[in-house]
Amino acid sequence: MGDLRKPFLLLAMLAIVLAIGVELGAGLLLGGADAGAALADSAGALDVELDDASGVSEPSGRGTGYLALIDAVAVWSTGLFCLGLLLPERVQGRVQGVASLIFSIILIIVGLVALIIAFVELMIMVSLFLAIPFGTLAYLALWGFFPVGEAAVLLGLVLLLKLVWAGLLVLAQPRFLQNKGLVLLILTTLLCTIVLEFLHNLVPVILVSIVDDVAALIFAVIAIIWGLVLLIGSIPAIVKAVRVTAALPARAGAPSSR
8 A cells, every 4th residue: 555646546436426426316316307298199199098198207217326236336445445544454454354244234135125126116117018008108107208318418427437436546556457356346337337328228218217127127136246245255354353353362461482
């Protein structure tokens, strides 16, 4: 850590925190616009008379928000690097193992809950969409008019912040590139962001909510996998910390040789 450029590391932490903040706020920033006119047009195309299409709003989707599950690992990893600026290496080794164990368990539990929610919602979406015509109209009213343009802007901002984060990490310490786990994490979060934006533009707008939910499912699974990786990786650190702690009293009680 001697040649670590601290300002770049702190800026990297800020960049990834801003990225996850945008992702978590996507539910508030996306959707909510009136989609009543589009629903009425879709109903006419299905030869179904619709008296009142007011009050129908665009959905915010889950994909962007579920990216935060993966990026929580990025925030955690960067935070551990920053922790090294404050704590001695010996103390950091003891704290890191236990803290990573707790974080990984929380991430796995949250990921499992998010996975179940996204799966149930996806099943409802598909069932309604295939139940022509009235089920399809219900689907259109709830999920049929995804704000693709607004989502593209947010995902572009998130991608830019992640690129800045990765670049600042390299500037802070070029040897970070030798950390295979960190490099894999960077590639994972960048690829997931790009894939989500690609999926939003791959299908017609009435199907975007479905592919967005599929992406959310995949992101939840990836987050769970990363949680398991952290869980397994924390065990050696905990064992080592326990051994060192157990050895301290023995050393303290040993008679000094003259």
